[in-house]
Amino acid sequence: MQREHLINKLIKENTQLNEELNLLKLNLKDKKTKQTRSIPIRFYLNDKIIRLVKRCIEKLKEKDPISGWFVYLLSITGCRGVE
Incomplete structure (x- = not known):
């Protein structure tokens, strides 16, 4: 039971x-x-913004080489947030 x-x-x-x-x-x-x-919706960079980012990276490389090269490496690897 x-x-x-x-x-x-x-x-x-x-x-x-x-x-x-x-x-x-x-x-x-x-x-x-x-x-x-x-x-979120993807954000694609146009040619004008890409050129502006490249110019800013070159200026940053002149002022602070270490940070400039770091940002440059991030940009060529396609890391978001570089712009």
Whole structure:
């Protein structure tokens, strides 16, 4: 009798935990879809801005060679934020 009662109790607890797990998974999926919507629009540089950035890098290399070369390396590797 006690075993049956214990087994029934464990089965009920298992089903409750499965339901909670399913709810948590659904909430997690909702959060993922909301995050993908908030991706910012890509910003592409035009030729005028590229020339301006290159000029600024050359001036920076003249004033502070170490920082200038560092920014130059970032720019040729395509690192965002150089501009």
